[in-house]
Amino acid sequence: MDMAENxxxxxPPPQQPLxxxxxxxxxxxxxxxxxxxDPDFVQEIGDxxxxxxxxxxxxxxxxxxxxDVADLIEQIGPDEREALIxxxxxxxxxxxxxxxxxxxxxxxxxxxxPKELAAAVAxxxxxxxxxxxxxxxxxxxxEILDNLxxxxxxxxxxxxxxxxxxxxxxxxxxLVAVPQFWTVGKTLDFLRASGDDLPEDFYDLFVVDPLHRxxxxxxxxxxxxQKRSVRIADIATxxxxxxxxxxxxxxxxxxFRQYALVSAPVVDQAGRLxxxxxxxxxxxxxxxxxxxxxxxxxxxxxxxxxxPVREISRSRLWWLLVNLGTAFAAAGVxxxxxxxxxxxxxxxxxxPIVASMGGNAGTQTLTVVVRALATRELSPSNVWRVFGKExxxxxxxxxxxxxxxxxxxxxxxxxxxxxxxxxxxxxxxxVAGLFGVMIPLGLEKLGVxxxxxxxxxxxxxxDVVGFFAFLALATVFLL
Numbered sequence: 001m002d003m004a005e006n007x008x009x010x011x012p013p014p015q016q017p018l019x020x021x022x023x024x025x026x027x028x029x030x031x032x033x034x035x036x037x038d039p040d041f042v043q044e045i046g047d048x049x050x051x052x053x054x055x056x057x058x059x060x061x062x063x064x065x066x067x068d069v070a071d072l073i074e075q076i077g078p079d080e081r082e083a084l085i086x087x088x089x090x091x092x093x094x095x096x097x098x099x100x101x102x103x104x105x106x107x108x109x110x111x112x113x114p115k116e117l118a119a120a121v122a123x124x125x126x127x128x129x130x131x132x133x134x135x136x137x138x139x140x141x142x143e144i145l146d147n148l149x150x151x152x153x154x155x156x157x158x159x160x161x162x163x164x165x166x167x168x169x170x171x172x173x174x175l176v177a178v179p180q181f182w183t184v185g186k187t188l189d190f191l192r193a194s195g196d197d198l199p200e201d202f203y204d205l206f207v208v209d210p211l212h213r214x215x216x217x218x219x220x221x222x223x224x225x226q227k228r229s230v231r232i233a234d235i236a237t238x239x240x241x242x243x244x245x246x247x248x249x250x251x252x253x254x255x256f257r258q259y260a261l262v263s264a265p266v267v268d269q270a271g272r273l274x275x276x277x278x279x280x281x282x283x284x285x286x287x288x289x290x291x292x293x294x295x296x297x298x299x300x301x302x303x304x305x306x307x308p309v310r311e312i313s314r315s316r317l318w319w320l321l322v323n324l325g326t327a328f329a330a331a332g333v334x335x336x337x338x339x340x341x342x343x344x345x346x347x348x349x350x351x352p353i354v355a356s357m358g359g360n361a362g363t364q365t366l367t368v369v370v371r372a373l374a375t376r377e378l379s380p381s382n383v384w385r386v387f388g389k390e391x392x393x394x395x396x397x398x399x400x401x402x403x404x405x406x407x408x409x410x411x412x413x414x415x416x417x418x419x420x421x422x423x424x425x426x427x428x429x430x431v432a433g434l435f436g437v438m439i440p441l442g443l444e445k446l447g448v449x450x451x452x453x454x455x456x457x458x459x460x461x462x463d464v465v466g467f468f469a470f471l472a473l474a475t476v477f478l479l
Contacts, residue, residue, distance in 0.1 A: 002301030008367050037068050040074045070099035072076075073108065085111050094120030098128045102135075103308075114140065118147030121156075125199075127172040127281060130159045134169070167252050168245035170285070171266040171275030174199035177206045178232055180215055203262045206273055207236045210221050213271040214242055217479060219262075234392050245274055254376055256282040289374065292451070322456050330355070330463035337471035340479060346413045347474050350421050354470045358428035358462035365390050366437025366459055370450045373440060377394040387437050394433025398426040420477055424470035428462060435461045 041060075048057045061069060061084075069088070073390045075094070076084055085108060088096075092112075097105055097120060109117065123145060133141050133156070145153050155173045162168025176198060178187050187205065191198065205223060207216040216236025226235055238287040241259055243266045244251060255261065256279060271312050334341070334351070341347050369386075372378035378386055402422035410418030440450035 010235045026291060035067075037064075037071045038074065039075075042072060042255065044075055045072065045084070046080050049083045050077075050149070052085075054087050057084070062087070066095035067099045068095050069093070069096045074101055074104055081108075083113060092116070092120055094123040094132075095128070097132055098124065105132075106135075107137075109136070109140075114143035115147050115311070118144045122148055124153075125172040125174060126155050126159055126275070126337070128167055129156050129378070134160060134164065137282065139160055140471070147174065162245055165249045166245065167243045167247045167249065167266050168274070168278060169253065170249050170281055171243075171245070171277050172199075172281070173275050174202075175206060175265075175273070175276040176202055176204075177212070177273055178210045180207050180209055180231075180233040182232045183228060184226045184230045184232060186233075187223060188228070200277075201278075204276075205276065206265050206276070207232055208273055209373055211270075212273055214265045214267055214273050216240060217265065228415050240265070242271075243277060244269075250289055250374070252277060253282050253285040253289065257286075257375070269369045309443070319456075323459065324459040326456060326463065329356075329460055331465055333464050334471070336468075337475060340471055340475045343412055344474060344478055346409075346473065348408060348416055348419070351470060353405060354421060354424045354428055355466035357405075357425060358430075358432040358466045359459055360431045361393055361394060361397060362432030362436040362458045363455065365433050366454050368441060369437050369440045370454060373444055373450060390433050390437050391430070393437075396428050398429035402426045417474070420473045421470060425471055427469040428466040431465045432458070432462050438477055 003387050045057055045060060048054075048060070060071065064072070073081060073084060086093075087425070089112075096110065100108060112120070121132060124132065129152070133144055136144070145157065148156065158173070159173070160168055178190065182190075202220070204219055205216045206214055207218060209215050216233065216238050217240050218232060222235055223232075241255060241261060241264050243255065243264050245266055245268055247255075252264075255264070256277075260281075261279065263276055263278045265273055266277055275414050337347075369378065369390075372386070402425040405425055406418040406422030408418075409421045435458055439461075440454045443450045443453055
């Protein structure tokens with residue numbers, strides 16, 4: 001007899017043992033994000049690799065997601081990385097390469113033979129395959145392409161013909177297109193019969209005319225709710241956001257953001273369907289563009305934590321050299337007031353405060369404006385409104401910090417010095433806000449990326465104006 005039949009219905013059911021938690025997973029009590037690999041797990045794998053216990057390593061990593069494997073490869077020590085790759089090599093998932101940091105990816109790729117890389121690339125979507133091989137040297141790229149199946153090779157080569165950072169490079173070729181005269185029933189039968197020939201993940205069916213031009217799109221959810229006799233063309237979305245193959249990837253990201261798209265068709269000049277861009281591709285673009293702007297604003301170039309030391313040093317050297325030039329410009333302004341500084345030593349103590357506050361305030365404005373330009377939140381229709389708002393903020397902050405610093409200088413040195421530095425503070429913070437808007441707008445008008453050059457000009461302006469205003473006012477009122 002089933003023991004459950006004799007159990008008191010008023011008693012709670014016996015607790016079942018919880019499944020064992022994977023050692024690489026984050027636990028809620030760890031207060032860590034629920035993704036990636038646990039640092040303890042990385043340490044454990046490192047210890048196993050150093051002890052040569054390859055079978056245990058293989059058992060630990062075989063069920064990891066490709067993104068987590070990539071994290072493990074990135075975080076493991078350089079001495080253990082090659083041994084880990086050797087363990088993964090027999091059943092290596094090509095998607096791991098897509099998740100790897102680009103700088104480290106080159107190092108990992110060098111550990112594989114062209115045939116092994118070709119097998120990994122063949123598993124990827126076209127866009128991921130193109131992203132993987134586009135930066136390889138010509139010889140390595142040719143070897144990989146030669147080892148790809150003919151159909152995959154043709155698609156990858158076609159994508160490579162489009163300009164870098166355009167929709168043509170970004171799109172994937174696996175999609176579902178149906179004729180406009182099909183019914184829902186015919187479409188569902190086609191999907192079921194296609195089986196493994198369908199993309200692994202897709203969200204929309206694209207409706208095409210006899211010339212393969214896109215005339216609409218139908219979300220899968222809408223198809224599933226219709227009767228079999230309904231024509232696909234009758235339920236298609238006509239207000240379709242079509243992306244030309246030549247559209248810049250930043251514009252693609254803005255289009256997805258603006259209209260909350262999940263996927264969008266990519267067409268050639270004749271309007272024929274060439275591929276599709278999905279939201280996961282756009283997330284990558286947004287991350288890439290944000291990182292690029294951040295690195296440029298900081299003068300760090302295109303390098304990251306996995307870049308070689310020599311490359312990092314070279315990318316930052318020219319930026320520091322430019323900043324050295326701006327420092328000498330500021331020093332030239334100071335030299336004009338040598339006599340004033342010699343007589344009033346307190347000025348040398350307080351000068352850096354005026355310049356640094358102006359630089360920091362200007363950088364705040366600059367960051368907001370550069371980001372607004374990148375996301376098209378700032379346009380000719382609202383530029384003067386934003387301009388006025390930033391000037392108002394600069395003036396308010398200038399007055400607040402002028403009072404604070406003026407009082408400190410008043411108590412520390414003398415009342416007149418407090419008044420002088422307060423006036424200089426207002427002037428410099430107002431100028432910082434003014435040029436924090438004007439510089440990126442002006443550079444964009446000239447066709448120069450505001451993220452690249454704005455900080456150099458802003459630093460020069462705030463240093464020169466800050467020193468000049470403070471020392472000139474001190475010369476007038478203290479001598």
